[in-house]
Ligand SMILES: Nc1ncnc2c1ncn2[C@@H]1O[C@H](COP(=O)(O)OP(=O)(O)OP(=O)(O)O)[C@@H](O)[C@H]1O
């Protein structure tokens with residue numbers, strides 16, 4: 018048996034932005050893994066590196082960002098002569114514009130980013146641009162939803178045009194787009210922002226990815242549509258064994274969707290455990306502060322993350338030792354400002370990066 022539950026491993030990932038004022042270490046040694054069919058939630062304050070991590074997994078770091086260290090390994094399932102093998106693809110070694118990554122991007126690993134129209138270039142003409150846009154899963158304003166969906170589906174699944182159109186309509190129906198048989202023939206500018214977001218979600222899901230990267234996928238949608246889309250994701254997770262990397266500020270959604278949680282601060286994963294443990298027995302003072310003012314964790318509240326006292330540090334002038342120490346209620350002078358905490362086991366399947374739990 019080639020049973021390998023591991024799907025994507027991120028090891029010591031470092032992404033930097035070399036900007037005029039210096040270097041921003043947007044992701045600074047992030048390590049985590051996602052198993053088949055699992056939902057991993059990622060939380061943390063704004064600017065802590067969630068989106069850059071998500072993009073790095075698909076070699077889509079925006080310029081002038083660069084992956085400077087670490088690896089992302091995708092354990093692809095391949096069928097060979099009736100038996101199943103695992104192909105260990107080192108995504109970080111692939112050419113970001115090459116064929117291999119395009120096959121993975123949007124197909125085997127799908128993604129939904131917030132506000133897809135905001136990153137649109139106004140006019141696409143050349144075929145290469147169109148292919149690029151399809152593989153990046155952007156909606157192009159000048160082309161019909163149908164054309165874009167059919168192309169995306171057929172790039173990743175062996176179906177006829179007619180079948181792809183049917184898959185597209187069915188998916189649009191599932192994501193709650195009214196009159197999908199008609200809407201499929203409209204242009205993106207004829208749809209509202211929420212409808213376009215649902216089209217993007219439909220595209221990502223209709224390619225049957227092994228993993229979906231969902232970066233604040235439903236933030237712009239209203240609550241009932243959001244619930245409907247979360248249901249579809251869970252459904253696909255069960256029927257197609259899809260894994261999800263779920264990034265959100267909405268703790269109610271995380272509690273509902275995720276099995277495990279990574280908490281990020283300043284480009285590092287500072288705590289990781291299953292969802293119940295993170296919510297009820299957080300160990301890292303950062304996680305505790307983050308969760309503090311949430312009244313009904315686990316209920317379907319729309320609570321967003323609380324804000325923590327103090328400011329996120331200046332990325333060009335990071336604090337010594339533990340980067341959280343200037344804001345930490347448990348700050349131990351002489352220790353936390355001098356020693357960089359390491360990844361320490363603090364419970365069963367529970368890890369944190371904090372000197373409270375480390376013998377030094
Ligand atoms: N194109 C860019 N150029 C320069 N710096 C960038 C760029 N994109 C991101 N960064 C920096 O990388 C760091 C991490 O940003 P990232 O977008 O990953 O945060 P985030 O956790 O997703 O925040 P949010 O919750 O607001 O979405 C930030 O310091 C940000 O300023």
Ligand SMILES: [Mg+2]
Nearest residue numbers: 067068069232
């Ligand atoms: Mg983000």
